Amino acid sequence: MLTLYSWNVNGLRAAAKKGFLDWLHTAQPDILGLQETKCSPDQLDKALRQPEGYHTYWGVSERPGYSGAALYTRQKPNHVQIGLGIPEYDREGRTIVAEYDKFVLIVAYFPNGGRDLSRVPFKMAYCADFFDYCNQLRQQGKHVIFCGDVNTAHQAIDLARPKQNQKHTGFLPEERAWIDQVIAAGYVDTFRALPPEQTDAYSWWTYISNARSRNVGGRLH
Amino acid sequence: MLTLYSWNVNGLRAAAKKGFLDWLHTAQPDILGLQETKCSPDQLDKALRQPEGYHTYWGVSERPGYSGAALYTRQKPNHVQIGLGIPEYDREGRTIVAEYDKFVLIVAYFPNGGRDLSRVPFKMAYCADFFDYCNQLRQQGKHVIFCGDVNTAHQAIDLARPKQNQKHTGFLPEERAWIDQVIAAGYVDTFRALPPEQTDAYSWWTYISNARSRNVGGRLH
DNA sequence: CCTTAGAAG
DNA sequence: CTTCGAAGG
Numbered sequence: 385m386l387t388l389y390s391w392n393v394n395g396l397r398a399a400a401k402k403g404f405l406d407w408l409h410t411a412q413p414d415i416l417g418l419q420e421t422k423c424s425p426d427q428l429d430k431a432l433r434q435p436e437g438y439h440t441y442w443g444v445s446e447r448p449g450y451s452g453a454a455l456y457t458r459q460k461p462n463h464v465q466i467g468l469g470i471p472e473y474d475r476e477g478r479t480i481v482a483e484y485d486k487f488v489l490i491v492a493y494f495p496n497g498g499r500d501l502s503r504v505p506f507k508m509a510y511c512a513d514f515f516d517y518c519n520q521l522r523q524q525g526k527h528v529i530f531c532g533d534v535n536t537a538h539q540a541i542d543l544a545r546p547k548q549n550q551k552h553t554g555f556l557p558e559e560r561a562w563i564d565q566v567i568a569a570g571y572v573d574t575f576r577a578l579p580p581e582q583t584d585a586y587s588w589w590t591y592i593s594n595a596r597s598r599n600v601g602g603r604l605h
Numbered sequence: 606m607l608t609l610y611s612w613n614v615n616g617l618r619a620a621a622k623k624g625f626l627d628w629l630h631t632a633q634p635d636i637l638g639l640q641e642t643k644c645s646p647d648q649l650d651k652a653l654r655q656p657e658g659y660h661t662y663w664g665v666s667e668r669p670g671y672s673g674a675a676l677y678t679r680q681k682p683n684h685v686q687i688g689l690g691i692p693e694y695d696r697e698g699r700t701i702v703a704e705y706d707k708f709v710l711i712v713a714y715f716p717n718g719g720r721d722l723s724r725v726p727f728k729m730a731y732c733a734d735f736f737d738y739c740n741q742l743r744q745q746g747k748h749v750i751f752c753g754d755v756n757t758a759h760q761a762i763d764l765a766r767p768k769q770n771q772k773h774t775g776f777l778p779e780e781r782a783w784i785d786q787v788i789a790a791g792y793v794d795t796f797r798a799l800p801p802e803q804t805d806a807y808s809w810w811t812y813i814s815n816a817r818s819r820n821v822g823g824r825l826h
Numbered sequence: 827c828c829t830t831a832g833a834a835g
Numbered sequence: 836c837t838t839c840g841a842a843g844g
Contacts, residue, residue: 717843
């Protein structure tokens with residue numbers, strides 16, 4: 385058995401102040417993928433940068449305090465690549481690719497489309513290139529597991545307010561179609577281990593207006 | 606008897622969170638001059654903007670969150686002018702002039718000369734124009750009281766580290782000379798009511814390296 | 827080290 | 836609402 389967690393921490397340094405390391409030492413994941421770390425490792429204490437028992441790898445944005453991904457892993461991967469090999473995404477530290485004996489694990493922080501939708505094209509481009517990258521690995525006979533923050537809700541059941549979100553990034557037809565495509569290709573959405581009709585099961589809430597306490601959220605995969 | 610307080614609050618909204626209104630209602634000053642309010646009145650609650658028993662007047666910078674002065678007064682002045690009438694200073698909300706029956710009270714937040722000394726000329730210009738303004742009032746037979754943050758230490762006794770500050774704004778020869786000039790003109794430094802040789806009596810400390818707990822400070826008038 | 831505004835989410 | 840960096844002090 386192997387436990388894998390994925391977590392958008394919204395600032396690893398902020399998360400650290402709220403007990404990230406306590407959680408890590410309690411949960412003891414074999415593999416942990418983080419998104420929105422908003423830091424580079426040299427801004428961190430040793431305890432956070434390299435906790436006892438873990439190897440860590442970092443995707444760092446050129447822009448300080450923005451984006452970023454991290455991989456914490458008990459077993460050292462055979463090989464780790466930071467980035468997809470495409471500068472426009474790798475500049476933002478969004479992707480970490482780790483090869484283990486039996487599978488390739490990818491930590492990915494998909495772009496946010498932006499309040500004004502200005503980054504939707506960039507997001508869709510990342511989606512397409514990311515999918516290509518995974519498919520190439522599969523063609524080489526590798527098993528692909530990816531975790532991260534896809535920044536998209538798949539179906540109406542994944543949102544508390546699907547109608548209000550039709551025209552917002554995170555629930556646009558083209559964004560949702562990308563997930564259709566991924567599932568059609570045989571990927572399994574682990575969150576679907578929940579009963580398929582399960583409602584009100586979310587993994588994200590906006591900070592605005594106490595949405596979390598009211599459970600007005602979304603499941604953004 | 607009339608009590609007058611002057612206080613650089615470094616953000617009135619922040620000061621409010623730390624009990625500014627409690628202090629106000631305890632100290633009950635007749636006149637209170639504030640500097641570095643870093644706000645406009647419409648960013649404030651009624652209780653802060655217009656506390657029971659006070660008339661308030663506001664110097665507001667065009668740049669949000671920057672500079673700013675305020676006057677809280679129990680008695681309504683006969684006339685209040687916001688600014689010195691000189692746009693380059695008034696744009697930064699540094700000055701409030703209030704005429705009472707027996708005196709004119711000026712609240713002034715003198716410019717900081719800047720880490721790199723780039724604003725020393727601006728500061729000296731404000732000093733000169735401010736002094737001229739006061740002298741014009743005196744020529745009209747008015748008594749002038751001014752309070753505020755002059756951002757300058759007069760003598761070595763006013764600083765814990767005079768030698769290290771010779772070349773820093775706040776203790777430059779020309780800045781100190783301006784205070785000489787003001788005192789020569791007959792103004793009384795109320796802080797001098799302390800025994801003249803009193804050391805280690807400061808009104809300002811940098812936030813850096815716990816300077817306040819070590820009382821490594823300055824008296825910036 | 828503190829405060830604020832601004833960008834991004 | 837929250838995070839972070841920037842400017843100013």
